[in-house]
Amino acid sequence: MVNHLLDRIQGLGRSTMNSAARLGRANVFLMSVFAGLSGMLVRPGLLIKQLFSVGVQTLIIILVAGLFVGMVMALQAYYALVDFGAEDSVSVMVVLSLLRELGPVITALLFAGRAGSALTAEIGLMKATEQLSGMEMMAVNPIERVVAPRFLAGIVSMPMLAAIFSAVGVLGGYLVAVELLGLDSGAFWSQAQAKVELYEDLGNGMIKSLVFGFVVAWIAVFEGYDCIPTSEGLGQATTRTVVYSSLAILALDFVLTALMFGK
Amino acid sequence: MKNTRTLELLVGLFVAAGLAALFMLAMSVSNLASYGGDDGYVIKARFDNIGGLKVRSPVAASGVRIGRVTDIQYDLEGFEALVSMSIDPQYNVFPIDSSASILTSGLLGEQYIGIEPGAEEEFLVEGSEIDITQSALVLEQIIGQFLYSKADE
Amino acid sequence: MSETLIKIRGLKFSRGDRVIFENVDMDIPRTGITAIMGPSGTGKTTLLKLIGGQLTPDAGIIEVDGQDVHKLRTRDLYALRKRMGMLFQSGALLTDLSVFDNVAYPIREHTRLSEVMVRQLVLLKLNAVGLRGAVDLMPSELSGGMARRVAMARAIALDPMMIMYDEPFTGQDPISMGVLVQLIKSLNDALKICSIVVSHDVFETMSIADYVYIISAGTVVEHGSPEDMHNSQSEWTRQFIDGLADGPVPFHFDAPPLLDDLFAASGRRRG
Numbered sequence: 001m002v003n004h005l006l007d008r009i010q011g012l013g014r015s016t017m018n019s020a021a022r023l024g025r026a027n028v029f030l031m032s033v034f035a036g037l038s039g040m041l042v043r044p045g046l047l048i049k050q051l052f053s054v055g056v057q058t059l060i061i062i063l064v065a066g067l068f069v070g071m072v073m074a075l076q077a078y079y080a081l082v083d084f085g086a087e088d089s090v091s092v093m094v095v096l097s098l099l100r101e102l103g104p105v106i107t108a109l110l111f112a113g114r115a116g117s118a119l120t121a122e123i124g125l126m127k128a129t130e131q132l133s134g135m136e137m138m139a140v141n142p143i144e145r146v147v148a149p150r151f152l153a154g155i156v157s158m159p160m161l162a163a164i165f166s167a168v169g170v171l172g173g174y175l176v177a178v179e180l181l182g183l184d185s186g187a188f189w190s191q192a193q194a195k196v197e198l199y200e201d202l203g204n205g206m207i208k209s210l211v212f213g214f215v216v217a218w219i220a221v222f223e224g225y226d227c228i229p230t231s232e233g234l235g236q237a238t239t240r241t242v243v244y245s246s247l248a249i250l251a252l253d254f255v256l257t258a259l260m261f262g263k
Numbered sequence: 264m265k266n267t268r269t270l271e272l273l274v275g276l277f278v279a280a281g282l283a284a285l286f287m288l289a290m291s292v293s294n295l296a297s298y299g300g301d302d303g304y305v306i307k308a309r310f311d312n313i314g315g316l317k318v319r320s321p322v323a324a325s326g327v328r329i330g331r332v333t334d335i336q337y338d339l340e341g342f343e344a345l346v347s348m349s350i351d352p353q354y355n356v357f358p359i360d361s362s363a364s365i366l367t368s369g370l371l372g373e374q375y376i377g378i379e380p381g382a383e384e385e386f387l388v389e390g391s392e393i394d395i396t397q398s399a400l401v402l403e404q405i406i407g408q409f410l411y412s413k414a415d416e
Numbered sequence: 417m418s419e420t421l422i423k424i425r426g427l428k429f430s431r432g433d434r435v436i437f438e439n440v441d442m443d444i445p446r447t448g449i450t451a452i453m454g455p456s457g458t459g460k461t462t463l464l465k466l467i468g469g470q471l472t473p474d475a476g477i478i479e480v481d482g483q484d485v486h487k488l489r490t491r492d493l494y495a496l497r498k499r500m501g502m503l504f505q506s507g508a509l510l511t512d513l514s515v516f517d518n519v520a521y522p523i524r525e526h527t528r529l530s531e532v533m534v535r536q537l538v539l540l541k542l543n544a545v546g547l548r549g550a551v552d553l554m555p556s557e558l559s560g561g562m563a564r565r566v567a568m569a570r571a572i573a574l575d576p577m578m579i580m581y582d583e584p585f586t587g588q589d590p591i592s593m594g595v596l597v598q599l600i601k602s603l604n605d606a607l608k609i610c611s612i613v614v615s616h617d618v619f620e621t622m623s624i625a626d627y628v629y630i631i632s633a634g635t636v637v638e639h640g641s642p643e644d645m646h647n648s649q650s651e652w653t654r655q656f657i658d659g660l661a662d663g664p665v666p667f668h669f670d671a672p673p674l675l676d677d678l679f680a681a682s683g684r685r686r687g
Contacts, residue, residue: 134508139494160281167284192292
């Protein structure tokens, strides 16, 4: 019985050590990715290719999700506000929640599920099929040539996607509020304009999505690069990317919100 | 190299769409349009009680937004709140005896400063102070007054 | 034997608690085919990665062309790797590039030749492995044997001084195996380079090797010419070369006596 307990404690210690080691590796890895970013100046084509597979291919789900989130927000806001005769503020509620929270957060979650997992799988597969080792043996640094472009593409794409998400969401809100519920179109825009701050709301939302982009891209490329190069290890790494990214996004969102909007 | 070309084109479109979305958000739903630079003139007013007024609350005349609150301080000399507000430059002909009151938009809405024009020939300019002010209505005070008047009956 | 290209002294390497190499010494000549053979799981691939500087040994030195691989700075290591070719088990072709671009990859990376020159070089290299006709295919359209041949063309793209072959014959049908054996031999003779073949396909490897190292359990069991191996008196070497089921490497994995296990159904132990 005591032995069993000791085993458990030992296991706990070992997994703590492993996590710490992984975290350390992730940081060292990040440094080498930063060092590899300079290669992008010589080969912009690599970045463009990754912007396509990371950004453009995520666009469709971002558009669809943004539209529906905006529409449902408008409906909910309307039902909540109509009791107070404040239904003109629907646009304020839709726009503020999109810019501050839903835009960056949902975009980042979808991004982690769509692009993040794909990045991990792609890099992991390159590792499993020895393509990364092969590059090394050809005296080519795979971090510079494979990882850095994907990492940068993730960081660049995220704010774009979040902005597109919010814009489409606002349009969706407009459709529901004005076309469906018959609110005044002028009031919709002017209420929003009166209450939404350019830097405070839009600016901070963009900063959030930049941070999320950084974290998701980091987790995704690290998990791919660090995965156990078997089909099982690859599957685990892909799952970890989505889980860790999602948790990191939500936790960071709380921290950032407290820093930005808490007074 | 047609493949590369389509790729670059699509990425270009993607970036353009992102920037367009940012632009649309900035122009049509945020207050960028009402920034118009901060070249408005600043006037001041003292209030006994500002209620829930905040920095960046609107300043309106007849319900039309003409500026915003830029600063709120507590003046230790008169034991009053000292509110600075920036008025958009095109609204530069408010008489010097205009009055300022803290009003509430709707029953539960936010508070803003309403300017009621006076009749003097001289106009408010940069650094002027509005003398006639009316404080925010505080619910407890209203209820208190109501109870007193009832008790008097 | 000619002059030594790769000198390994006192090599020690372990993964976690598992010792892979213990005090390995090897000398690999500058020309000719050296075979490194041993059963699966003895770290033959690891040895190649150690030579290529992708792994660092716990102790001992590996010198390639007079340079200690693990004391080099990154830039010098990369410069050395440009003179090494390596053929991975799977070929390790870049899946998003065509055959042409794969072979052109190291040339484009490390030289400033014009596209016309690159094209001529790539076609020559592909011709050497007999796949000039496959120049526009994607790696996914190639068979395993063809992928390895393309990888060979890529490995010789920069005219290296040595090529390391990691299990080149595994999982090949007899025809493509014959092709690969022939290619390794003819490339080695034509380019006058050092070829290191890591394999456990005894017959094929012995047929082309000039010198053979047999490793097992982390040490060099025996080395010499293929004839020496065939005439070896070592029981272990005999078992490996003749492919006997039982011998120094037992048929049975370590286990308690069969009867004990069969009748111990109640109160089953868990490890």
